[in-house]
Amino acid sequence: MSRKHLAAAAILGLGLMTSGCITVIGDHDDDHAWHGNNAGSFEVARDACRAETETHRGFIDCMSNRGWTRS
Numbered sequence: 001m002s003r004k005h006l007a008a009a010a011i012l013g014l015g016l017m018t019s020g021c022i023t024v025i026g027d028h029d030d031d032h033a034w035h036g037n038n039a040g041s042f043e044v045a046r047d048a049c050r051a052e053t054e055t056h057r058g059f060i061d062c063m064s065n066r067g068w069t070r071s
């Protein structure tokens with residue numbers, strides 16, 4: 001296999017390994033990272049959870065129910 005083919009295979013493999021996994025660093029409120037595994041839009045989930053909850057713990061649980069976890 002040529003170097004060009006190896007590089008293309010490596011990039012494709014990396015893309016397949018990371019598909020469905022998203023990390024969002026900082027949500028304008030703090031410096032924590034949010035990780036979504038097969039989750040929907042971070043912004044949509046964040047806005048909905050802000051509207052639906054009144055406590056910090058409730059917000060974290062709401063985001064978790066939408067596929068987002070916090071580190």
